[in-house]
Structure formats: C-alpha cells, structure tokens
Amino acid sequence: MKSNEIYKIFGTDYTAMTREILERSELSELIGAKDKRIGIKPNLVSPTPPMMGATTHPEVVAGIIEYLQAHGFNNITMMESCYCGGDTMECFEVCGYDKLVEKYGVPFVDAQKCTYTNIETAGMKLKIADCAKDVDFMIGVPVMKGHCQTRITCAIKNMKGMVPADEKRRFHTIGLHEPIGRLLTVVRLDFVVVDHICGDLDFEEGGNPVTCNCVMAGLDPVLIDSYVSKLLHYDVSEVPYIGIAEKLGCGSTDIAGASIVKLGRNGEPDATAPDENLKLTRKTVDLRDALEEVDSCSACYGTLVPVLERLKEEGLLEELLEKIPDHVIHIGQGFQGKTGHVGVGNCTALFEHSAQGCPPSEEDMYDTLISYLNEARLRS
Ligand code: SF4
Structure with a gap:
C-alpha cells in the first residue's frame, strides 16, 4: 500500500x-x-x-x-x-x-x-x-x-x-x-x-x-x-x-x-465502482446557534445536544431561546466564576439558572431548561 x-x-x-x-x-x-x-x-x-x-x-x-x-x-x-x-x-x-x-x-x-x-x-x-x-x-x-x-x-x-x-x-x-x-x-x-x-x-x-x-x-x-x-x-x-x-x-x-x-468482492480493485455520495447533514452544527460555548468538555456538550434536539422536536427550543434575555444557553469551563442567565454544568454554577453536575445528566439539563421556560411563561 x-x-x-x-x-x-x-x-x-x-x-x-x-x-x-x-x-x-x-x-x-x-x-x-x-x-x-x-x-x-x-x-x-x-x-x-x-x-x-x-x-x-x-x-x-x-x-x-x-x-x-x-x-x-x-x-x-x-x-x-x-x-x-x-x-x-x-x-x-x-x-x-x-x-x-x-x-x-x-x-x-x-x-x-x-x-x-x-x-x-x-x-x-x-x-x-x-x-x-x-x-x-x-x-x-x-x-x-x-x-x-x-x-x-x-x-x-x-x-x-x-x-x-x-x-x-x-x-x-x-x-x-x-x-x-x-x-x-x-x-x-x-x-x-x-x-x-x-x-x-x-x-x-x-x-x-x-x-x-x-x-x-x-x-x-x-x-x-x-x-x-x-x-x-x-x-x-x-x-x-x-x-x-x-x-x-x-x-x-x-x-x-x-x-x-x-x-470488489474478490479483493481486487473495482475501478467501475462509484464513490459514495453521502447526504449533507448538519443537525448538531445547526444547534450551535442556541449556545454560548467556551471551552466545554465533550461530556457536557455531548449530553446537551440530545436535550436540544428533544426540545426542538417538541417545538419548545425557539420559545425557550426567545425567553432567555441573551437568547443563548451557556456551557463550558470559560464560565467558571461568572454570572449569567441560563447555563448547564457546574461551570455555570453562579448563573441564575444552572443544571448542576460535571457533567449534569440529560434529564437534569432537560428539567432545568423546561422549568426555566415554565417560569418565564408565568412571568409573561
Ligand atoms: S461542568 Fe464539568 S463537564 Fe461541563 S464543561 Fe464544566 S468541567 Fe466540563
């Protein structure tokens, strides 16, 4: 080779x-x-x-x-x-x-x-x-x-x-x-x-x-x-x-x-076989607009992605982001010791609303975001 x-x-x-x-x-x-x-x-x-x-x-x-x-x-x-x-x-x-x-x-x-x-x-x-x-x-x-x-x-x-x-x-x-x-x-x-x-x-x-x-x-x-x-x-x-x-x-x-x-099947090169043409997909990359991310760990980010997908499927993500004053969810080590509105992970412990854990569980992240949304609905 x-x-x-x-x-x-x-x-x-x-x-x-x-x-x-x-x-x-x-x-x-x-x-x-x-x-x-x-x-x-x-x-x-x-x-x-x-x-x-x-x-x-x-x-x-x-x-x-x-x-x-x-x-x-x-x-x-x-x-x-x-x-x-x-x-x-x-x-x-x-x-x-x-x-x-x-x-x-x-x-x-x-x-x-x-x-x-x-x-x-x-x-x-x-x-x-x-x-x-x-x-x-x-x-x-x-x-x-x-x-x-x-x-x-x-x-x-x-x-x-x-x-x-x-x-x-x-x-x-x-x-x-x-x-x-x-x-x-x-x-x-x-x-x-x-x-x-x-x-x-x-x-x-x-x-x-x-x-x-x-x-x-x-x-x-x-x-x-x-x-x-x-x-x-x-x-x-x-x-x-x-x-x-x-x-x-x-x-x-x-x-x-x-x-x-x-x-090919016999292990010999098959020059006639076309190469793959995979469908363009950007599901998680598209979700990045919902985040303010600074130095987040894969474990935290990886847990949040399915939560965002679930909120999106339930038709709640857009409404949630509209109700957060700065329209983003914060995640990452860059927010340690800082304050803000909504975050996930112990790194955002000083935020007004934060799912705790390092990383937090998917359920805790989901519950934190849903309870924020419900409270915001009551306020408006
Ligand atoms: S909370 Fe823990 S896992 Fe999440 S970004 Fe901070 S250090 Fe990483």
Whole structure:
C-alpha cells in the first residue's frame, strides 16, 4: 500500500471484509518483525453498542486480530479510555470487547488506569498514556463520525483516547484543535482501519447511525481525515486540527493526489465502482446557534445536544431561546466564576439558572431548561 492510497470495501461480513482489506494492504509487510508489540486502538467513547453509531464494531477488530494472528503476530494489545467521567470497562463490555479477549486471548488495557508521561511537542506539553508509548506499531480503528465541536472525528482525534481525563478537559481549555493537531507527534499511529459501517454523521456520541457498510484502510491518518471531511462535505480548512497535523509532518491533506481504491468482492480493485455520495447533514452544527460555548468538555456538550434536539422536536427550543434575555444557553469551563442567565454544568454554577453536575445528566439539563421556560411563561 502506498501512503496516498485509501482502500474501501463494502459488505456486511465485517470481520471477513476487514481481513480482506488488510491482505490487500499487505499490512504484515508494513509491520515487519513478528515479535513487534502491536497496539489496537478502537473508539469506545461511550457505553453504547456500535449499532448506535458511536463506537467501533468488535467485528472489525476481530478481523484485525485474525489477520495478525494468521500472519504470526501474537504480541497484540487493545487499548482505550472512554469519555471524561465514564467507565472504560463498562464501554468495553457493552461494546462486546470482553468476548474478543476471551476468544482471541488478546489483552485489553484501560488507558484511564495507565501511568502517564508529559511529552513536549511543538511548544506544548501533552500527557500521554504509557501503554501507547510501549508499542512498536499502532493500528487505529476509529469510527467515521460527525462531531458537534470539531465537525468530524476519525483517525487523528481517535487517538485522544490515549490521554487521561484531566488532560482531555485541558484540551478543551486550550482550544481543541491545537492539542489534537499535535497528538500524532507524541502518539504513534502507523495504520488506520476505519469503521465506516454506521457512524453517526452528525454527532460523536451516536443516536442517528447512517448505514454505509464500509471498512476503509490507509497509512496516512491526515489523508484519511481529509477524505472523511470531503465525504462529510467540509473543506479541510473547516477542521483546523487536520492542517495543524499536516504542518507538523504527520501526513498530507492532498486529496487531489489521493488514490481511493474500491475493492470488489474478490479483493481486487473495482475501478467501475462509484464513490459514495453521502447526504449533507448538519443537525448538531445547526444547534450551535442556541449556545454560548467556551471551552466545554465533550461530556457536557455531548449530553446537551440530545436535550436540544428533544426540545426542538417538541417545538419548545425557539420559545425557550426567545425567553432567555441573551437568547443563548451557556456551557463550558470559560464560565467558571461568572454570572449569567441560563447555563448547564457546574461551570455555570453562579448563573441564575444552572443544571448542576460535571457533567449534569440529560434529564437534569432537560428539567432545568423546561422549568426555566415554565417560569418565564408565568412571568409573561
Ligand atoms: S461542568 Fe464544566 S468541567 Fe464539568 S463537564 Fe461541563 S464543561 Fe466540563
């Protein structure tokens, strides 16, 4: 496989498709010596089954493990940490990774419980899990998804699972794109297998999966993310961390020079297969107008999005925003110690109305906003 190539294969036997795409990529030759320590990093952001569109299908990881073991690689470790405040081992079980450990004898490391090392990179210090440093070859297995704050998430951002919870929070305070763009200078990512089976193309925590039944593979994470941006109808410049990673030498955004190779049923390139034309969707991005957001954590923002969607579906969002004096709901660490009208999360504790929690539950956010609306109706 060349660095400017991205392979794609379609079907419903995800394990067999993954094995086939890896054979075609000649992954074993890319890895080299059989005793190399190989890391597999799926996306287990939340305790939701992969069919919901947020987490990596275990069938894809099974295909990677079967391929590696069949080629004599047996020093393999899966590793991940979930969203801030979550329990990675709960995600591990809900997503079916306990069965992979049992079936293939491959260990899983909860990176939340790892030791960490501060590494200086391009004028910034990043805290990285030691389990990620202790591998000779890392295979990322992200889900291709939309993201409510960064627009897309795939190969590069998936590696954020290799930083501890406090560091994930800090990423939000220093502007997500800068640290994410530097991630690949401190965490190795040698090969990427993209779960493009049914990711939610709007929201990283899923809920609206879009069935595509595709697995993609490539060597260049920057090129893969550039291609994903294109598939989701964004210009690469609209996802700044991709350009930052390119400037730091982590890959290329040159989509015009990329070769998208669609594999047919026999694993051979099928030049006649048209590429995908995914429907333009901007559900969560559109909801951003309802917010004043400064340095919010994904856990808080991700909880608020379905609340806003629910209020919108119930026809209440517009009325609610009209009744708030500044017409927005506040969220994020940037409001700590500040006052205002309506906010969610402990960071807005001094606001007149605030859903408490770090992050608050979806129900608490909903109840706070509904009770504000009801009180405002009575006042008017
Ligand atoms: S309350 Fe503040 S610190 Fe806690 S999750 Fe929300 S934004 Fe992050």
